[in-house]
Amino acid sequence: MTIRLYDTSARQVRDFTPLVPGCVSIYLCGATVQAAPHIGHIRSGLNFDIMRRWFAYRGYDVTFVRNVTDIDDKILAKSAEQGRPWWAIGYENERAFTAGYDVLGCLPPTYEPRATGHVPEMIEMMRELIERGHAYAADGNVYFDVRSFPGYLSLSNQELDNLRQPEGEGETGKRDPRDFAMWKAARPGEPSWQTPWGPGRPGWHLECSAMAHKYLGSAFDIHGGGIDLIFPHHENEIAQAVACGDEFARYWVHNAWVTMSGEKMSKSLGNSVLVSEMVTRWRPIVLRYYLGSAHYRSTIEYSEDALREAEAAFARIEGFVQRVTEKAGKVIPPAAEVPPAFAEAMDDDLGVPQALAIVHTTVRQGNSALTADDKESAVARLAEVRAMLGVLGLDPLDAQWAGTDRGDDLHGVVDSLVRLVLEQRESARARKDYATADAIRDQLQQSGLEIEDTPSGPRWSIGSR
Numbered sequence: 001m002t003i004r005l006y007d008t009s010a011r012q013v014r015d016f017t018p019l020v021p022g023c024v025s026i027y028l029c030g031a032t033v034q035a036a037p038h039i040g041h042i043r044s045g046l047n048f049d050i051m052r053r054w055f056a057y058r059g060y061d062v063t064f065v066r067n068v069t070d071i072d073d074k075i076l077a078k079s080a081e082q083g084r085p086w087w088a089i090g091y092e093n094e095r096a097f098t099a100g101y102d103v104l105g106c107l108p109p110t111y112e113p114r115a116t117g118h119v120p121e122m123i124e125m126m127r128e129l130i131e132r133g134h135a136y137a138a139d140g141n142v143y144f145d146v147r148s149f150p151g152y153l154s155l156s157n158q159e160l161d162n163l164r165q166p167e168g169e170g171e172t173g174k175r176d177p178r179d180f181a182m183w184k185a186a187r188p189g190e191p192s193w194q195t196p197w198g199p200g201r202p203g204w205h206l207e208c209s210a211m212a213h214k215y216l217g218s219a220f221d222i223h224g225g226g227i228d229l230i231f232p233h234h235e236n237e238i239a240q241a242v243a244c245g246d247e248f249a250r251y252w253v254h255n256a257w258v259t260m261s262g263e264k265m266s267k268s269l270g271n272s273v274l275v276s277e278m279v280t281r282w283r284p285i286v287l288r289y290y291l292g293s294a295h296y297r298s299t300i301e302y303s304e305d306a307l308r309e310a311e312a313a314f315a316r317i318e319g320f321v322q323r324v325t326e327k328a329g330k331v332i333p334p335a336a337e338v339p340p341a342f343a344e345a346m347d348d349d350l351g352v353p354q355a356l357a358i359v360h361t362t363v364r365q366g367n368s369a370l371t372a373d374d375k376e377s378a379v380a381r382l383a384e385v386r387a388m389l390g391v392l393g394l395d396p397l398d399a400q401w402a403g404t405d406r407g408d409d410l411h412g413v414v415d416s417l418v419r420l421v422l423e424q425r426e427s428a429r430a431r432k433d434y435a436t437a438d439a440i441r442d443q444l445q446q447s448g449l450e451i452e453d454t455p456s457g458p459r460w461s462i463g464s465r
Contacts, residue, residue: 003058003347005222006297008230008252009155013349018221019250023061026052027212027249029225029233030066030112032204033093034074037100037275039291039302040258040265044226046288047255047296047350049106050392051224054346057338057391065215066109067208068094071116071201073168076190086191100275104288105393105400111215115207119193122202122210125244126182126195134243138173140185140198146178149239155252156231180236182206205236212237213246223249227256228264255296265302273302282307285401289314289394295353313360315450317385318396319461320363323370324382326454331397332379334386342388352392359388418449422458 003016018024028048031041045066055062070090079086094114101108126142129135134148146152146160153160163178171181181203186192192199212220225234234252241248257264265273278287290310294300325331337343339362345354366381389395421440428436441451450461 001058001343001347003055004349005251005253006349008254011157014251016221016251018060019219022059023063024055024222025063025216025220026065026222026224027208027216027220028064028066028109028223029208029229030068031094031097032069032072032074033090033097034072034078036093036096038258038265039273039275039278039287041097042100042104042106042275043258043291043300044224044255045101045106046104046291048224048253049101050292050296050352051222051253051350052107053391053393054350058347062110063216064107064109065111065113065212067211068097068112068114069204069207070094070114071191072204080189096276103275103279103284104291105284107393113211113215115202115211118207118211118214119202121214122183122206123195125206125210125213125240126197128244129182129240132243132245134239135182136175137197138175140200141171141173141181142183142195142197143171143174143179144182144236144239144243145175146180146239147176149243151242152239153231153235155235155238158231180205180232182240205233206240208233209237209240209244209246209248212248213241213244218245219247220249222251222253224253224255227254230254253296256299258291258300258302260302262301282311285394285396286311286314292352292392292394293356296350314394315461317359317363317389317394319450319452320366321382321385321396322459322461323454324366324378325397327370327375328379328382332382332386334390334395335380335383336387338387338391339384342391346391355388355392359385362388418444418460422451422460426458 004013005016006012007014016024026048028044030045031037048064048066052062052064071086075086075090078084078089082089126135129144130137130142133145135142135144137143153163160178168181168184170185170187182205183195183197184200184203186199186201190201192201212223223234223237238248259265260273275287282290286307290307291300293310293313300306338346339358342355342358345351345358348354362381362385366378366385369375369377369381386395386397390398393400395401421444425437425440428434428440444451444460452459452461
């Protein structure tokens with residue numbers, strides 16, 4: 001068994017060899033909390049949640065660090081715009097991100113450090129870089145000297161002479177306009193921390209280099225994030241950490257965007273779809289299926305039609321799980337191992353689309369077994385399906401979805417109403433008024449519900465609409 005991952009730095013799929021046998025350390029660039037999360041933000045956390053689950057299934061002890069950027073130009077701009085404290089905006093949106101991860105079934109990180117809690121580590125890193133000749137102070141700012149680091153831009157495969165990096169507000173005293181700020185001098189009305197070079201606040205890139213070192217050491221296995229972070233953020237992280245003496249990340253893994261009309265989903269473009277809004281219209285487990293079903297390196301083009309297709313596909317899986325559970329008269333536990341073809345797909349750069357194809361094939365086999373009244377085979381297939389869904393965080397019988405998936409209150413109301421209508425249909429059938437019974441069924445189906453007659457009575461589910 002060998003897990004293989006596409007390494008951005010190597011520009012190829014590589015066999016994964018951990019630094020410490022049996023262990024894997026992952027650092028994921030998390031939220032910048034200037035606003036509530038849209039589904040593009042949460043996709044990254046969800047993709048790496050699947051990675052983490054697969055490593056755990058393969059027997060690794062996983063340390064998963066996902067940071068929070070709680071001080072940033074965008075947060076300060078929001079603070080000025082809304083007339084609210086920067087920390088209040090940051091904390092409110094940090095909670096919104098946590099709620100978004102939780103509602104979509106992402107496991108909590110091992111550690112979730114905030115940037116503002118690690119200023120001492122940043123100061124030590126800057127001190128070391130200045131002593132080594134890779135950084136310098138000017139006008140209260142501290143800059144990284146990009147020409148002092150020969151490996152700069154190797155991740156993004158750019159040429160330094162072709163790079164243009166305009167100065168940010170207050171970034172004065174640069175030796176080269178391409179040098180980037182690790183520390184920004186204090187400005188009126190902004191928060192600041194004391195350093196040997198004067199008061200100020202962290203630059204965006206410094207925080208991750210410092211926190212990755214604190215929680216994972218000088219070398220760790222995997223650094224992840226969205227493809228938009230390759231430059232400048234990850235490029236600058238590498239420069240700071242390696243110039244300071246760290247080996248840093250051995251594999252770089254990046255997920256693609258969620259787009260609308262071909263453009264990256266972004267608050268600034270006004271085309272974002274908030275997670276909090278989406279989960280009022282779609283079941284969270286269906287939204288997880290939708291965001292997780294594409295390969296992590298493939299762009300997802302958002303559309304209502306695509307979500308309806310995901311809903312219908314998951315309904316087929318869920319319907320099979322429900323039917324076999326009813327047939328068996330008990331909850332069937334997941335199999336100890338996933339089918340070999342599923343494992344092969346996941347080992348190959350987390351091939352979720354191919355893995356889901358195995359799930360659907362197994363569901364079809366199980367449905368055929370049900371039709372043939374082969375209970376033993378149907379139960380065996382369900383055990384395999386639950387094992388595979390568990391790895392993907394999609395097992396509808398898992399405790400993580402209990403009481404959270406559909407929304408108990410709303411589902412209870414709908415269930416009561418539908419059952420009243422179904423009772424009317426059953427009464428019509430009892431008096432052999434089949435025209436009325438069929439009309440009731442047709443109306444329910446037009447409303448987006450699927451009705452299935454079972455030996456224990458009619459059962460409803462959300463259909464493909």
